[in-house]
Amino acid sequence: MQKSFAFFLLFISFFTQAQGFTIKGKITDLENRGIQNASVSLLNETGDYLEYDFTDENGNYSIVFQNPRSSAITIEISCLGYSKISKLITNSSQSQDFTLKNKVEVLQEVVIEISKKVRVEQDTTTIKLASFGNKTEQTLEDILKKIPGIEVLQDGTIKAHGISIDKLLVEGEDMFDKNYKLLSKNLDAKVLDAIQIIDNFEDNPILKKLNNSEKVALNLKLVKGKKNIWFGNITAGSGIISENRWKESLNLGLLRKKIKLFYLADYNNLGEKATDIVATNILENNSFSEDRLEFKAKSLFQINNNEVALFSKTQSVFNNAFLNSLSFATKIKDNLSLRGVVYLAEDRQNQNSFSETRYNLEENPISFTENNFYNNHKTVASTELELKYYPNDKNYITNLFIYKINPNATNSDLFFNLDQINQSSKNNNYTFYNHFNHTLQLSENKILNSYIYFGNDKIKENVNVLSPLLNTFLNVNNSDVIKQGANNNLFYIGDKTKLITKFRNIDVTNSIQFELSKEEFNNSFVIYNNSFSNYENYSNLKQLKLFFDNAIRYNFSKKIDFTAVVSLQHINFESNNVASSIFLVNPTLSFNIRKTGFGNFKLSYSENNTLPEINQLTNNFQLIDYRSFTRGTRYENPLKNTVASFNYSIYLDEKRFSVNTAMSYIKSKSIINTESTITSDFNFSNLKQTGGGDNYNLSFSFVNYVRALKLASKIENIQNWNSSPVNVNAAEFTNSENYSNTIKYSVTSYFKKAINFDGGFSYNYSQSVFENNKTTNRTQDIFLNINYAISKTILAECNNAIYFINQQNYSFNNVILNYNPVESKFSYRLIFNNVLNENQFTLITLNNFTFYRSSVELVPRYLLCAVKYRF
Incomplete structure (x- = not known):
C-alpha cells in the first residue's frame, strides 16, 4: 500500500512538471556583473501576473509556470537604479538572459529608500x-x-x-x-x-x-x-517504522475583491489537539470601545488525564486529531459585508499515566497512588456568522451569531492503590450567542453605541462510577454502579448603551447596562434505582443587574493620559429562592505614558467586587470525581479583591530590542474558601466565605540583537509569591505560603550561511510551606535546535532537549530532512521523532499542602515521511 502510494505521488509529480515550463537565465549590468534582487515577472496577454522570481546574488533566476492557454507571454525585468525592460517570448523559450542599463534621472528632489527588514x-x-x-x-x-x-x-x-x-x-x-x-x-x-x-x-x-x-x-x-x-x-x-503515524492536511485560499476564503483541514495522530485551538467564551469590557460578553455554564464531574504541560504535546500526547474549517468574507454590497467561520474539531485521546499524591498534614502523611488508563472523545462543531453594515459615515451596524455543539465522552479505568475503579462521563453541551452593535455618530465629538446581547448555554451530563471503596462508604453492593445525572442551563439577555464624548483633551463615557440572567443546576444520585438525597442538588440563581459605568480620560498629550472609571452596580440576587438586594462600587484608576523615547509606562489600581457562582451555592454534597465530594455555601457578602500593577515596556523593532516588565499585587479581602476533610480514601470539601491572602507577581523579559554577531538573545524571569488560608483536617484555617521562580535564556542566530541555530536553558524552582512543613522542587532543561543547508535543495534540522528532574535526565532528539526541488511544486519532509526512544516522563508539582508526582508514557520513536504539493 505504501509503495503504491509513493508511486502515485511520483507519477503526479512527473505529470505536473510535464505540464509546466521553466524559464531561467541571468540578469547582468553593462559590465557583465550579476544584479541581485532584480524582479523577473511573467505576464499573460491581458497583463495579469503568472509567476515571478527575484535574482540571487549572482543574478540568476528560475521560474516554473503552468502552460497558459495563450502562447503570448511577456517577461518583465525591473530593479531599483536600472531601466525596466520587457520582451514578448514563446512557451518554447527556455533560457533568457538580459542586460539592464543604469537609470539616470535629474530630479528637483531625490529620496532614496533602501528596503528595510x-x-x-x-x-x-x-x-x-x-x-x-x-x-x-x-x-x-x-x-x-x-x-x-x-x-x-x-x-x-x-x-x-x-x-x-x-x-x-x-x-x-x-x-x-x-x-x-x-x-x-x-x-x-x-x-x-x-x-x-x-x-x-x-x-x-x-x-x-x-x-x-x-x-x-x-x-x-x-x-x-x-x-x-x-x-x-x-x-x-505516513510513518514507515515503529508506531504507525500519519498526517494529512489541505490548505486552500482565494483572495479576490468580492470574496476571500480559506479552507483548512488536518488529520494527524502526532499529538496536537484540534479542539484546543478553537476559541471559548469571550469576556471584554471596554470603556471607550465595543464590548463582548459571553457567559458559560459550569460542568460538574471531572476526570483527570494527567497530561504534562512542560514540553511539546507531540512528545507525550496520544491523540487522533481531525480539523475541518471554512472561513469566508464577502462583500454583498459596497457597504454590506458578511463573514463566516464553520469548523468541526475532533480529538480521540488515549493516555496512560501513574501518579502518587501525598498530603503533608501530619507526622504520618496521607498518600495514595493512581494507575490511570484514560480515554476521551471530544468534538466541537460551530457556525459563526457576522454581518457588517456601513450605510453612511455616521452609522455602523454589526450582528454576530455563534452556535456551538460540544459533546464529550470520557472513560477512565484506574487502580486506586490496589482497588480497581471505573468512571465514565458523557457530556452534551449546546451554546449560542448573539451580539448586536449599532454605533451612531451624533456630532463631531459624540458617539452613541448600543449593544444588545443574549445567549444560552446548556450542559447535560451523565456519569457512571463503579468503585468498591465508594460503594462500601455508601453501604451498597460492591457491584452496583453509581449513576449521577447533572443539568446546567444558563440563559441571559442584556443591553448596554454608552455615550462617548470628546472635549479637547478629555474623553468621557457614560453607559447604562441592563442584564437578566437565569441559571438552573440540578443533579441526581442513583444506585440501583434508589436515589440518595444527601448527594442531590436543585439550585437556581436569578440575577437582575443594573450598571451605571462612568469613565473619564484626560489626555495630557497624545502620549500621556490618566483614566478613572467607576462602575455602580445594583443587583437583585436570588439564590435558591432567597433574595438579596446588593449594591456594588468598582473603581479603576490608570496612568499611561505611551510611545516615548523611554518606552511605555502604565500604573493601575482597581477594586473588584463580585458575587459567587451557582456551583458554589449548592446545599448538599455533589460527587465531582470518584473520590471527592464538594458542598457549597450560602451567600453572605460580595467577594472582594484589590489589584495594583505597574508595567513598563519598550519595543524597538527595527533594532530588535525590547524590554517588558510587569509587577502586580493582589489582596484578596473576601473569597470562597475550602474546608477539607481528607482520609486515605476520600476528600470532602465544604465551601466557606473567608478572608483571602496576598499574591505578588514579577515578570521581566529582555530581547537584544547583536548586529555584529547576528545573534538575538532573550532573558526571562517570572517570580510569584502567594499566601492563602487553608483548612485541612483542622478546626481552623492556617496560612499556606508558596513561592515559584522561573529563569529562561534563549539565543537565535541569523547567519547568512548554511548553518543557523536557536538554543537556551530554563531553571524552575518551587517551594511550599504549610504547618511548618517545607517542600521544594527544582527542574532544569536545555534545548538546542540546529538547521544546516546541505545544498540549495536539502535542509537538515536537529532538535534536541534535555530535562533534569529529580536526579533523572530525559533526552528528546528529533531529526528532520527537508528536500525542496527548485523546479518543482513538490517538497518532501522526513521526520525522525524521539530518536533515543525515551518512553516515560516523571514530573513533580507542589500546591499548598499537596505533593503530586506524575509519570506519563511518551510517544515512542517513529519515522514519518511527508510529501507536500503547493499550487
Missing part, C-alpha cells in the same frame, strides 16, 4: 519575513515565534508589543475573529511575505474617529501572485 510608519510596523526565517518553518505560528515584538504563548495565543492581539487579518480582512488560531496553526508559512503589527487598532470605523485605542492587531501580507487565484497546498505523510 523592519519598517515603522506611525502605528504600523511592517516586518519582512524572509529576513527572520530559515526555511524550516511550516506554519504561520512557526515564523511568528521568530519575529521581533511578537510572542506566541504555549496555548497558541499571540501577543504583539506585549498585548494579546484583537484580530489576525489577511490582507486587511478579518477572516477568523477570535478563532485566529485556526489560521496561525495551519496556514503555510511559504505564502507569507510580511507581517504588520498595527497599534491603536480599531475595527469600528465610527469609533476610530474619536478613539485612542489600546488594541493591537496583526495583518498578514502574502507574496505576490496569490491574489485572484486559488492557492494552497496538500500534505500527505
Whole structure:
C-alpha cells in the first residue's frame, strides 16, 4: 500500500512538471556583473501576473509556470537604479538572459529608500519575513515565534508589543475573529511575505474617529501572485517504522475583491489537539470601545488525564486529531459585508499515566497512588456568522451569531492503590450567542453605541462510577454502579448603551447596562434505582443587574493620559429562592505614558467586587470525581479583591530590542474558601466565605540583537509569591505560603550561511510551606535546535532537549530532512521523532499542602515521511 502510494505521488509529480515550463537565465549590468534582487515577472496577454522570481546574488533566476492557454507571454525585468525592460517570448523559450542599463534621472528632489527588514510608519510596523526565517518553518505560528515584538504563548495565543492581539487579518480582512488560531496553526508559512503589527487598532470605523485605542492587531501580507487565484497546498505523510503515524492536511485560499476564503483541514495522530485551538467564551469590557460578553455554564464531574504541560504535546500526547474549517468574507454590497467561520474539531485521546499524591498534614502523611488508563472523545462543531453594515459615515451596524455543539465522552479505568475503579462521563453541551452593535455618530465629538446581547448555554451530563471503596462508604453492593445525572442551563439577555464624548483633551463615557440572567443546576444520585438525597442538588440563581459605568480620560498629550472609571452596580440576587438586594462600587484608576523615547509606562489600581457562582451555592454534597465530594455555601457578602500593577515596556523593532516588565499585587479581602476533610480514601470539601491572602507577581523579559554577531538573545524571569488560608483536617484555617521562580535564556542566530541555530536553558524552582512543613522542587532543561543547508535543495534540522528532574535526565532528539526541488511544486519532509526512544516522563508539582508526582508514557520513536504539493 505504501509503495503504491509513493508511486502515485511520483507519477503526479512527473505529470505536473510535464505540464509546466521553466524559464531561467541571468540578469547582468553593462559590465557583465550579476544584479541581485532584480524582479523577473511573467505576464499573460491581458497583463495579469503568472509567476515571478527575484535574482540571487549572482543574478540568476528560475521560474516554473503552468502552460497558459495563450502562447503570448511577456517577461518583465525591473530593479531599483536600472531601466525596466520587457520582451514578448514563446512557451518554447527556455533560457533568457538580459542586460539592464543604469537609470539616470535629474530630479528637483531625490529620496532614496533602501528596503528595510523592519519598517515603522506611525502605528504600523511592517516586518519582512524572509529576513527572520530559515526555511524550516511550516506554519504561520512557526515564523511568528521568530519575529521581533511578537510572542506566541504555549496555548497558541499571540501577543504583539506585549498585548494579546484583537484580530489576525489577511490582507486587511478579518477572516477568523477570535478563532485566529485556526489560521496561525495551519496556514503555510511559504505564502507569507510580511507581517504588520498595527497599534491603536480599531475595527469600528465610527469609533476610530474619536478613539485612542489600546488594541493591537496583526495583518498578514502574502507574496505576490496569490491574489485572484486559488492557492494552497496538500500534505500527505505516513510513518514507515515503529508506531504507525500519519498526517494529512489541505490548505486552500482565494483572495479576490468580492470574496476571500480559506479552507483548512488536518488529520494527524502526532499529538496536537484540534479542539484546543478553537476559541471559548469571550469576556471584554471596554470603556471607550465595543464590548463582548459571553457567559458559560459550569460542568460538574471531572476526570483527570494527567497530561504534562512542560514540553511539546507531540512528545507525550496520544491523540487522533481531525480539523475541518471554512472561513469566508464577502462583500454583498459596497457597504454590506458578511463573514463566516464553520469548523468541526475532533480529538480521540488515549493516555496512560501513574501518579502518587501525598498530603503533608501530619507526622504520618496521607498518600495514595493512581494507575490511570484514560480515554476521551471530544468534538466541537460551530457556525459563526457576522454581518457588517456601513450605510453612511455616521452609522455602523454589526450582528454576530455563534452556535456551538460540544459533546464529550470520557472513560477512565484506574487502580486506586490496589482497588480497581471505573468512571465514565458523557457530556452534551449546546451554546449560542448573539451580539448586536449599532454605533451612531451624533456630532463631531459624540458617539452613541448600543449593544444588545443574549445567549444560552446548556450542559447535560451523565456519569457512571463503579468503585468498591465508594460503594462500601455508601453501604451498597460492591457491584452496583453509581449513576449521577447533572443539568446546567444558563440563559441571559442584556443591553448596554454608552455615550462617548470628546472635549479637547478629555474623553468621557457614560453607559447604562441592563442584564437578566437565569441559571438552573440540578443533579441526581442513583444506585440501583434508589436515589440518595444527601448527594442531590436543585439550585437556581436569578440575577437582575443594573450598571451605571462612568469613565473619564484626560489626555495630557497624545502620549500621556490618566483614566478613572467607576462602575455602580445594583443587583437583585436570588439564590435558591432567597433574595438579596446588593449594591456594588468598582473603581479603576490608570496612568499611561505611551510611545516615548523611554518606552511605555502604565500604573493601575482597581477594586473588584463580585458575587459567587451557582456551583458554589449548592446545599448538599455533589460527587465531582470518584473520590471527592464538594458542598457549597450560602451567600453572605460580595467577594472582594484589590489589584495594583505597574508595567513598563519598550519595543524597538527595527533594532530588535525590547524590554517588558510587569509587577502586580493582589489582596484578596473576601473569597470562597475550602474546608477539607481528607482520609486515605476520600476528600470532602465544604465551601466557606473567608478572608483571602496576598499574591505578588514579577515578570521581566529582555530581547537584544547583536548586529555584529547576528545573534538575538532573550532573558526571562517570572517570580510569584502567594499566601492563602487553608483548612485541612483542622478546626481552623492556617496560612499556606508558596513561592515559584522561573529563569529562561534563549539565543537565535541569523547567519547568512548554511548553518543557523536557536538554543537556551530554563531553571524552575518551587517551594511550599504549610504547618511548618517545607517542600521544594527544582527542574532544569536545555534545548538546542540546529538547521544546516546541505545544498540549495536539502535542509537538515536537529532538535534536541534535555530535562533534569529529580536526579533523572530525559533526552528528546528529533531529526528532520527537508528536500525542496527548485523546479518543482513538490517538497518532501522526513521526520525522525524521539530518536533515543525515551518512553516515560516523571514530573513533580507542589500546591499548598499537596505533593503530586506524575509519570506519563511518551510517544515512542517513529519515522514519518511527508510529501507536500503547493499550487
